[in-house]
Amino acid sequence: MRRALISVSDKMGIVEFAKELERLEFEIISTGGTAKLLAEEGVKVTGISDVTGFPEILDGRVKTLHPNIHSGLLAIMNKEEHRKQIEELGIQPIDLVVVNLYPFKETISKPNVTYEEAIENIDIGGPTMLRSAAKNHVFVTVVVDAKDYPIILNEMKNGDVSIETKRRLAAKVFRHTAAYDALISDYLTKQVGEEWPDQYTVTFEKAQDLRYGENPDQKAAFYRKPLTTAASLTTAEQLHGKELSYNNINDADAALALVREFDQPAVVAVKHTNPCGVGIGNSIFEAYQKAYESDPVSIFGGIIAANRIIDKPTAEKMRELFLEIIMAPDFDQEALEILKQKKNLRLLKFGELEKQSQPEVKLSSVSGGFLIQEEDVKQIRSEDLQVVTERKPTREEVEQLLFAWKIVKYVKSNAIVLTKDFQTIGVGAGQMNRVGSVKIAIEQAGEKAKGAFLASDAFFPMSDTVEEAAKAGITAIIQPGGSIRDQESIEAANKHGITMVLTGIRHFKH
Structure with missing residues (x-):
């Protein structure tokens, strides 16, 4: 008789699946709450303790971590020595493993979850069984996803699960356990405040397949980060x-x-x-x-x-x-x-928008790796600005400059933004030199540039940007400052009656 070991936290569809396995003459082995549910629904169940000869202990922390279980999962059944060893020890092979894990993701997503709650919802026995079964997938069918129940039943009714299906299921198991461990490692790393660990492991869940990428000849998909709740x-x-x-x-x-x-x-x-x-x-x-x-x-x-x-x-x-x-x-x-x-x-x-108070980590792929950095969430207020010109900005000019500053942060470098009356009138993006960006923005603005506000994502290496702004009639500038030739730009602004303020931070965007 074939044997199936079932131990699931998410019990969706498990009763129906177990009943079908019974009809296929499987012996059902199960643990704890799963065994209780199946028995209540009329499924004949062998308790895990009857297999191990050892009680479930430590509040259920130890129940399947036993040689009688893992030998039954790991035995290579076409190897005579393995068959002989488990026969001598009275261990029977396990042909099918159906396991899903303690809800760690759901636990840590709850508001005000305690560290102790999170730790208690780290599954040990489940991943261990999954990994054992997946390693020995030639002889053991392993299921971690209820969506695969019908596929398995259909193949079993026609004989046995194909090796192609077994391999696909084993790959899914290792993705599943890797994602599970990635969530745990991320949670614990954050708990201890380690910013840049030696190994950086992340996991994402597929949101959808895409028809193609940037161009029709490129394959693509969209993945989402687990636990994302913000808009x-x-x-x-x-x-x-x-x-x-x-x-x-x-x-x-x-x-x-x-x-x-x-x-x-x-x-x-x-x-x-x-x-x-x-x-x-x-x-x-x-x-x-x-x-x-x-x-x-x-x-x-x-x-x-x-x-x-x-x-x-x-x-x-x-x-x-x-x-x-x-x-x-x-x-x-x-x-x-x-x-x-x-x-x-x-x-x-997208629902209610919330301001980002803490930077998230941003990943950018490069050939053979990733660049990782905090997101640029630094906010500048009026009191943070350093006025460096003879003409001081009015309160209204400061508000207009801060509006332009918020926008230039999201323009590809080298970036120049011109605004007027709280709207953009010219955007110069992604140029190889800053003067090029200024000229594009001014050309786009046309006559509106007179009396406009200019924001630059990085400092002026020389005074030519200010000179171009003055020619167009721009009257106020906001920029980071920090160039060894800042004074040249300041003097140019003074010459033309332009007010200029420095933020002390830049907004490069590549």
């Missing part, structure tokens, strides 16, 4: 439209990060991860108008993120334009009906 692309609900693409997700993430910066009603338009239009106003309608008017050409086919509910008037204006995505905390019913008239327009609801 993000992984938690957003898609209300309408086509499936998101790789580029959609990349751009939408950039838009969401920037719109999160603002307390006032704000709208951000993004193309190729760079903001092409940003506006804040007294209403979301006004903010959208400003974002659109910032650059009516580049916003076409762009991604829109708003930090307020989209209402009917705003939706009517948005409908006039071809957009890829509109994302917002929510949409009122009339707005939703209007925007759903555009068949392919993707509408994403």
